[in-house]
Amino acid sequence: MPGVSAGAGAGRDSLVAVAYSIDPQSLALSRSVLDRAADRRRDQEWLDKAWADPDTQVATVAGDQLLVNPDRTTLKLVPPAEAPEGRRIFLGIDRESGAGQTADGRAVFAVLVEGEPGEEYAGLREIGGLLDDREAGIAVNVVGLANWHAVHTHCGNCGAHTETVEAGHVLECPSCGMHHFPRSDPAIIVLVTDDQDRALLGRNPKWPEGRYSTLAGFVEPGESLEAAVRREVLEETGVIVGEDVRYAGSQPWPLPSSLMLGFYATATGFDIEVDDDEISDARWFSREDLTALVKAGTMALPGNISISRRLIEGWYGNSLTGSW
Known part of the structure; x- marks a missing residue:
């Protein structure tokens, strides 16, 4: 039990001051391995090369639900050739994987698909604590971005429909030119x-x-x-x-x-x-x-x-x- 600087049975004239703490590794949704590589988001040539790489991995999200494997303890990550159609988002680079033909490491993307998720999908509340550090970081990042895209379809300044730029991390208004960022x-x-x-x-x-x-x-x-x-x-x-x-x-x-x-x-x-x-x-x-x-x-x-x-x-x- 953490140390107490005043007795736990102290009267109301003396307050308990206890050095409680949280183990950072116990926070299931605070784990991450990927380098988000923000400098690559504007490099379309690099993004195209990464998408063409069969070692690249793609997560799929419908609403705020993630496509998972049948064991429902891991994300179903597929190569780009097997990814569904949808809004494409670059999530980052796994520099520790040893894979990938971009010389940076394995690139990771996500695709946001339309429609209601089926039984092969699961939410963060169900699987967040079951994923390893790498997949937990992927899941939290893409669910946050998916929720942001879902509710920021129009410019808050002029009302025009926004367009996706910077690999899914910025929404640009073609009418007034305002840029909107995830929050x-x-x-x-x-x-x-x-x-x-x-x-x-x-x-x-x-x-x-x-x-x-x-x-x-x-x-x-x-x-x-x-x-x-x-x-x-x-x-x-x-x-x-x-x-x-x-x-x-x-x-x-x-x-x-x-x-x-x-x-x-x-x-x-x-x-x-x-x-x-x-x-x-x-x-x-x-x-x-x-x-x-x-x-x-x-x-x-x-x-x-x-x-x-x-x-x-x-x-x-x-x-x-x-x-x-």
Whole structure:
């Protein structure tokens, strides 16, 4: 269990300050191997040569679902000659593969196809934690780009239909000339502890009974990450967070376009009053509470690919079973 600088049974005049942490390797969607090789996105001659290379690999995406092999634990990556028709996106170069005829390494592309995905497709929630580092990085990158392409079909400045340039990483307006780039919306996610070292977890009213998670929310314009932590916790639960806000790690969450920035924080005001909008119930849980509820099957924790799960386990001091 992490070290505690003030006793876990300390009174409310003394706060618990605990050095919790997240193992970066445990963040399933933060892994990557590919060199994104942004300098090649404008080099059409190089891109054409890479696409003609039989060693090049192509992922296929329909909506935000990925084409997978029958074992449903790996992506189905095919050579360009076997790739379907669709919007082509260059993802990067696997410089460690030893393959490829471009002298840079094996190129990796994706094709975005139209239509509803079939049973041979799977989403990140299902397979994100099963993929190796290389395929996890491919999957997260292309799902994020696919979601961006799906909702940015027209120019936000003049309304004209956009065109894809720079190998799928820029949308250009042929009318006003504006360039549009992929974006990730920053969102904080935080595990708050009290003076007894209990964790604050809440539940959304739309979730089935028994589902609890850490608190989260988007960062507003002109707001620091620490200020966003304090505001979101106060708005959703009425709990006051003091100066002790500690960064723990980050993970892309392209569902559709977030970057989750994880924190641990210590409360200075402990009374709970939920907003009954985003949060219908919130409670302070001790480790003993959590152990008993999870063991009894009356409480479900976030899935293993989420940073929320890692924040909880970092506080708990060990891995936990059971998830949504």
